[in-house]
Amino acid sequence: MTQKAKEYYRDNPQFYVAVDCIIFAFENDELQVLLQQRNFEPFRGEKTLLGGFLQDEESLEEAAQRVLQFHTGLTNIYMEQVGTFSALDRDPGARVISTAYYALIDKNLYDSALLKEYDGEWVSTDHLPSIHFDHTKMIEQARELLRRKISFSPVGFNLLPPSFTLAQLQRLYEVILGQEIDKRNFRKRVSEMQFIEKTGEIDKVSSRRGASLFQFNMEKYNLIHEFKLK
Amino acid sequence: MTQKAKEYYRDNPQFYVAVDCIIFAFENDELQVLLQQRNFEPFRGEKTLLGGFLQDEESLEEAAQRVLQFHTGLTNIYMEQVGTFSALDRDPGARVISTAYYALIDKNLYDSALLKEYDGEWVSTDHLPSIHFDHTKMIEQARELLRRKISFSPVGFNLLPPSFTLAQLQRLYEVILGQEIDKRNFRKRVSEMQFIEKTGEIDKVSSRRGASLFQFNMEKYNLIHEFKLK
DNA sequence: TCAAAAGTGTTAATAGTACACCCATGA
DNA sequence: TCATGGGTGTACTATTAACACTTTTGA
Numbered sequence: 001m002t003q004k005a006k007e008y009y010r011d012n013p014q015f016y017v018a019v020d021c022i023i024f025a026f027e028n029d030e031l032q033v034l035l036q037q038r039n040f041e042p043f044r045g046e047k048t049l050l051g052g053f054l055q056d057e058e059s060l061e062e063a064a065q066r067v068l069q070f071h072t073g074l075t076n077i078y079m080e081q082v083g084t085f086s087a088l089d090r091d092p093g094a095r096v097i098s099t100a101y102y103a104l105i106d107k108n109l110y111d112s113a114l115l116k117e118y119d120g121e122w123v124s125t126d127h128l129p130s131i132h133f134d135h136t137k138m139i140e141q142a143r144e145l146l147r148r149k150i151s152f153s154p155v156g157f158n159l160l161p162p163s164f165t166l167a168q169l170q171r172l173y174e175v176i177l178g179q180e181i182d183k184r185n186f187r188k189r190v191s192e193m194q195f196i197e198k199t200g201e202i203d204k205v206s207s208r209r210g211a212s213l214f215q216f217n218m219e220k221y222n223l224i225h226e227f228k229l230k
Numbered sequence: 231m232t233q234k235a236k237e238y239y240r241d242n243p244q245f246y247v248a249v250d251c252i253i254f255a256f257e258n259d260e261l262q263v264l265l266q267q268r269n270f271e272p273f274r275g276e277k278t279l280l281g282g283f284l285q286d287e288e289s290l291e292e293a294a295q296r297v298l299q300f301h302t303g304l305t306n307i308y309m310e311q312v313g314t315f316s317a318l319d320r321d322p323g324a325r326v327i328s329t330a331y332y333a334l335i336d337k338n339l340y341d342s343a344l345l346k347e348y349d350g351e352w353v354s355t356d357h358l359p360s361i362h363f364d365h366t367k368m369i370e371q372a373r374e375l376l377r378r379k380i381s382f383s384p385v386g387f388n389l390l391p392p393s394f395t396l397a398q399l400q401r402l403y404e405v406i407l408g409q410e411i412d413k414r415n416f417r418k419r420v421s422e423m424q425f426i427e428k429t430g431e432i433d434k435v436s437s438r439r440g441a442s443l444f445q446f447n448m449e450k451y452n453l454i455h456e457f458k459l460k
Numbered sequence: 461t462c463a464a465a466a467g468t469g470t471t472a473a474t475a476g477t478a479c480a481c482c483c484a485t486g487a
Numbered sequence: 488t489c490a491t492g493g494g495t496g497t498a499c500t501a502t503t504a505a506c507a508c509t510t511t512t513g514a
Contacts, residue, residue, distance in 0.1 A: 005272040009324040012283035014244035017316075017327055041235040053242035056325070060316040084314040084329050086247075086290040094239040095286065097247055097327070099314050167465075184468070185504070207465040209511040397492075414495070415477070437492040438485040 017054040018098040019064045020135065022082065022142040023072065025107040026159040029171050030124040032107075033139055034071065035131065037119040042093045046132035049139070050120070051098065064101040071120060073111030078158045079103045080149070082142045090134050102142035104158035143176075150176050154195075154216060154227050163199045163213040165206060166190060173230055181230055189229050195220035247284040248328040249294040250365065252312065252372040253302065255337040256389040259401050260354040262337075263369055264301065265361065267349040272323045276362035279369070280350070281328065294331040301350060303341030308388045309333045310379070312372045320364050332372035334388035373406075380406050384425075384457050387446040393429045395441040396420060403460055411460055419459050425450035 023034040035047045052067040054060060061079070069075050082100040090096070107122075114120065123129060125143055128136060150156045156172050157164075170186050190196050195217045202210040221227070253264040265277045282297040284290060291309070299305050312330040320326070337352075344350065353359060355373055358366060380386045386402055387394075400416050420426050425447045432440040451457070 005323055008270075008272060009246055009283075009326075012246055013286050015247050015284065016239055016242055017245045017247065040238075042238060053239075054245065054316070054327070056243050057318065059318060060314060060327070081313055083311055084290060086284070086329075088287065088289060093235055096239075097284070097290070099316075165466090182504070182506085183466095184506085187467080188469090204512095207511090208513045209464080209466055211466060395493090412478070413493090414479085417494080418496090434485095438487080439483070439491080439493055440485075441493060 016094055016096040017060075018051050018096050019054065019060055019067055020049040020051040020098050020100045020138055021064055021067050021071075021079075022049060022100060022102040022139050023068065024102060024104050024125075024142070024146065024159065025110075025122065026172055026175070027107050027122070029175060030126065031143070031159075031175050032122040033125050033128075035121055035123055035129075036071075037121060038132075039119055043132050047121075047129055048132050049100075049135045050118075060099050061101075064099075064103075068103050071114060071118065072105060073114060074105055074109065077103050077105055078155060080145065082138060082145055085134050085138065087134065100138040100142060102146060104146075104155060106159065106161055108161050147176055147178070151230060152227055154221055156229075157216040163201060163203075163215045165203050165211040165213060167206065167211060169196075169214070169229075177230060186229070190214075193227065193229070195224060246324055246326040247290075248281050248326050249284065249290055249297055250279040250281040250328050250330045250368055251294055251297050251301075251309075252279060252330060252332040252369050253298065254332060254334050254355075254372070254376065254389065255340075255352065256402050256405070257337050257352070259405060260356065261373070261389075261405050262352040263355050263358075265351055265353055265359075266301075267351060268362075269349055273362050277351075277359055278362045279330075279365045280348075290329050291331070294329075294333075298333050301344060301348065302335060303344060304335055304339060307333050307335055308385060310375065312368060312375055315364050315368065317364065330368040330372060332376060334376075334385060336389065336391055338391050377406055377408070381460060382457055384446060384451055386459075393431060393433075393443040393445045395433050395436060395443060397436065397441060399426075399444070399459075407460060416459070420444075423457065423459070425454060 025032050034050060036050055038044055038046050038048055050067055050071045052063060054063045058066065064079055065075065065077070068077055079101045082102055084097060084099045086097045125139065128139065150173065156176065159172060160168060166187055169190070170181055170183065174181050196214050197217050199213045199215050201213040203213050204210045255262050264280060266280055268274055268276050268278055280297055280301045282293060284293045288296065294309055295305065295307070298307055309331045312332055314327060314329045316327045355369065358369065380403065386406065389402060390398060396417055399420070400411055400413065404411050426444050427447050429443045429445050431443040433443050434440045
């Protein structure tokens with residue numbers, strides 16, 4: 001590189017760059033998000049999202065996956081970038097630019113033993129506690145992005161176990177969209193989506209009568225590539 | 231801050247942070263974007279978006295507005311964050327994390343004399359030339375974001391002069407959505423949006439007969455807050 | 461036997477799409 | 488007078504929304 005080119009960069013300041021993960025899960029008819037009750041400085045005693053600093057040899061996406069794996073044990077998880085937050089006062093300890101990602105996990109699969117190690121806790125997105133930094137805004141933006149996405153893309157299945165009842169799927173949509181859905185209309189639409197298929201198994205836990213279990217068939221979806229549930 | 235808290239930051243690397251602006255304008259029935267033909271290092275001879283490095287006392291949004299003002303003379307312009315790009319090899323000169331913003335400007339208002347100073351040039355988004363870095367991806371993502379946004383939010387007016395004909399407005403939508411729109415259906419929908427109002431003036435430039443000029447009334451829109459053109 | 465959730469079709473309302481001709485004007 | 492773009496309404500189609508009862512089973 002020429003001297004000129006070096007100066008092009010060198011004359012500019014550098015910043016800490018972080019990622020914050022909005023880890024969503026679905027349980028008890030609630031969309032939940034994983035927070036950390038910090039027992040270390042800075043911001044001891046505050047609740048925050050799970051985050052980490054970007055390192056030299058990774059992209060933001062990789063950093064977010066790393067943070068996610070560290071806190072849940074999960075890899076190869078569906079994530080989407082929410083946005084980058086850069087207000088001057090967003091972190092009083094230092095100037096930190098932070099990119100938020102949301103992740104959708106199946107709460108049955110993550111390593112819940114890890115929670116104790118970092119004081120993790122699941123909270124409902126309907127009644128968020130007081131959260132530090134601009135993390136509340138990140139969660140709200142992520143929730144809104146998810147709301148839009150779920151209407152025309154089959155990402156919701158990431159929040160459910162591999163097989164699920166239609167009642168579960170409907171409640172997931174109702175919770176994320178924030179509106180009730182007519183049961184018959186919903187089931188009609190599901191039956192039109194040929195990539196949501198009966199497994200043949202019956203779930204006897206949720207009701208006396210038992211409900212058919214369904215699964216999302218990714219291969220079929222990729223062939224059809226048309227999606228709309230509500 | 232305690233020693234512990236200081237270390238929390240200090241053990242992590244820092245990065246150059248940049249903004250890249252996708253400056254859109256509408257002319258000749260084309261959605262155009264402003265590029266720079268670089269005649270300086272690094273990457274002399276390449277075409278790039280207009281960008282700049284984040285400075286200590288500004289947010290990313292402010293940096294993007296600064297870059298925009300420097301290259302167009304315009305302030306208080308509609309901008310939206312597109313996303314943040316962080317691939318390890320995206321800038322071979324140094325590790326740079328870059329956040330893209332798109333801006334919508336009225337090409338009649340910007341200072342075109344500035345173009346000469348930095349070798350700026352407008353290109354159609356339909357036939358993008360070869361562009362350096364990941365800037366092509368940024369433009370495509372911005373275009374897609376704009377496409378979605380324009381269907382349910384009145385941002386398109388930022389690309390038009392304060393008063394415009396319905397033919398102009400329709401062509402803007404056709405170009406951004408990439409599909410033809412039926413004239414009568416389009417005008418029907420416009421007439422339902424009471425915040426798109428006749429100015430009473432007639433434009434005699436575009437046709438012999440003359441076409442009514444319309445304007446977007448932001449105050450009325452804010453009261454009604456319902457929008458859909460196609 | 462009954463409470464609780466599963467499962468199932470039809471009709472009405474709304475929204476979206478297709479379509480063709482006359483008008484006013486300047487060259 | 489004619490070429491050019493401006494302006495207008497109706498009928499059809501597709502999509503979405505509303506709605507109620509029967510089934511199964513374990514407690």
